[in-house]
Amino acid sequence: MFDQLFDAALFESVIRAMVPILLAALGGMICERAGVFQIAMEGMMLAGAFAAMAGSYLAVSSGLGVVFGVTAGVLISLMLAFGTVSRQGDPIVLGIALNLMALGLTGFLLPQIFGVRGTFIDDRIDGLDRLPIPGLSEIPWIGPALFDQTILGYLAFLLVPAIWLVLFRTPLGLRLRGVGERPLAAESLGVSPTAYKYGAVIASGVLSGLAGTQLALGNLVLFAEGMSAGRGWVAVVAVMLGRAHPFAVFGASLLFAFAEGLGFRLQGNGLPVQITDALPFLVTLIALIAARKRFARLLDLTTGG
C-alpha cells in the first residue's frame, strides 16, 4: 500500500501545491512582522492570477504576465495600505472587502474582455517555462520535485532564507520588527511606522501577485473564476501556525501541501473524500497541539531571542 502512497510524483505534486501558498504566506508574514494583520492574500492572488493570464495572453509573453500579475497585487495592496495604515481602518473588514472585490471584479472582467464565463483556456496564453537545473534535476525522488521549477518556484525557495536574513540580520529588518512590536518606541527613534507598514503591505502585494501568477501560468495555463479557491486563506493560517518565522512558515506551507497531496493519494486508494478532505485540518490540529512547545523553543533559538 505504501508503494502506491509515496512516490516521486507525490513529491512533485506537493511542491507544486506549496509554491503559491508559500509565496503568499511569506508576504503575509512580512505584514505580520510590521504589525498589519493581512488577510487579503486570497483576493490579491486571484487578481494576480487574472492579470497575469491577461498580460500573458495580450502580449503572448509570460514575462509580461508576471509584470501584470505583480501590478495587480500591488494595486490591491495599495488600497489595503491606504485603508489600514493611513486611515487606520479595520484590516479584517477591509481584507474581506478586498477579497470579495477581487472575486467580483475578475468574474466581471472575464466575460467583458475575453467573452467567456467560468474558464478561459487559449493557446495564446504563454505559460511559465520550467527550468530544470542540469544534473540536480536528475536526482531520484527530490530532483524533479525541487530542481525542475518555474522561475517563481525557485524564487519562493530562495526567498525563505533571504527574508530571514533581512528580518533578523539587518537594520531594515530590526526596524520593521520594531514598528510591528513597539510602534511608539520605533517612532521615538525616528523610524516612520507608516513608511514601514506601507512597505510591508506592498511587499505582500508583490508576493501574492506572484503567487497568483504561478497559479495561472505555472501550475496551470488558464484562468478560472475563483481559482485561488481558498489558498490565500491557507496562507493566512500558515503565517499563524509558523508564528511569522520564515522557516516555520515554510514548514507550515509544506505541511498543508503535503496533507493535500497525500489526501489525493488516499482517495485514490479508496478512503472516502470526506475524510481526506479533512486531512489538512487534522494535520494542523495535531501539529498545533503536539509541537507547540517545541516550536516555541525552536523559535527562541533561531530568532536569537
Added chain:
Amino acid sequence: MTRPLKILVLVLALAVVGAACGDSGDEAATTTAAPATTAAPTTTAAPTTTMAPEDPISLIYVSPNPLGVNNFLILGEVGTQRVAERRGGTWKTFESVDDSTRRANIEAAIDEAPDVIVLTTFTLVEMADEYSKANPDQKFIIIDACPDEPAPNLHCGVFREHEGAFLLGVMAGHLSEAKQIGSVVALDIPFFKRWWQSFAEGAQSVDPSIENSAVFIAGDNPFSDPARAKELALSLAAQGPDHIFAVGAGSNGGIFEAAQEAGFLSYGVDVNECPSAPGYIVDNNLKVVDAVVEQLLDQVLDGTAGPVVSFGLAEGGTGVMALQPGLADSQCVIADHPDIVEEVRAVAEGIIDGSIVVNDPLFG
C-alpha cells in the same frame, strides 16, 4: 477607525457578498464550460414573424443570466424561437443579470400573458415555483431543474444524464488499454453518480474486467478549482487509469491539462469541450437544450405534457458528439474511430428501443 468609514466598508462588503453569491449560484447550476462550441447564432431578443395561420402563439424566454457566449442559455433561446416560427407566432427573450432583474423579467413576462413562459436552470427554480403558484392561469416550463411539488401549470424538463455517460463508458471500454478507467468528480453527492457510475457501467458492459475509480475535488470551490482538479487527476492517472471522465464543470480545464501532461484521455460534460484540448478529449456528455425546450413547448401547447418530462437519448435531449452531425469538426478523439462510433450507435439504439437498460443511479 472612524465610524462612518467602517460602516461604508461594511456596506461595500455586503454588496459584494450579494453579487458574489449570485455568481457562484449560477456557476454550479449552469456549468459553464470552455468557449468555442458548435452552432451559436448571435440573435438576441426581437420578436419575429406574425404569419398567424390559425391561432398565433406567443412565447417569452426569461434567461437567468445574459446569453453572451453561454451555450446552454443560447440553446434555450434557439428552441423557443424554433417553436414560435414553426407554429407561427411571436417570441421574446428577456435576459437577466441578478435576482432583481430575474424577478422583474418574470413579472413583465406574466403581464404580457404569453402562452408559455420558458425558464432555464436551477437558478430560477425557486422563482418558477413561486410565480407558477401565484399565477395559476399562466403556463410555465423550466429546463434542467424542478421544484419538489410543481404546480399544475408548471412543467419541468429534466435530463437523463446517465444515458450519455453510459455511451461515454462504452467508448472508454473499447479504447482503454490499461483496462482501468476513472472519474474526477466535483462532489461526492448522489446526483453525480449519474455521470461517474454510469460511465463505469458503460465501460463494464464492454469488458466486465475493467476497474473503475472515482475521486472527488471537494475543497472550498469544487466547481472552479482547476489547480486542485489537475493534481487530483495526475494522482489518479499515476495509479493506472488511462481514461478519465472530467465531471468538474469549471474545474475541467485542469483535468484536461493533466491529460496533456500525463498522456491519458479525458471526457467532457454539457457542451463540446474537445477544442480546449484537441487530441486528448474523446467525447462529451451533452445536454441538447434546444431539443428539450422545443419538445416540451410542443407538449405543453398541445396539452399533453406531464408535470415532469425527462429527456434522454430517445428524445434527443442528451447525447454524445459521436452521434451528432458536427462530429467531423468537433476536434474530438472519437472522430478518428469510426468503428467505435458504430458500436456506440448500436448501443444508443438499444437504449432507445429498450433492449439495453441503463440503470438510473439516483433511483436504484
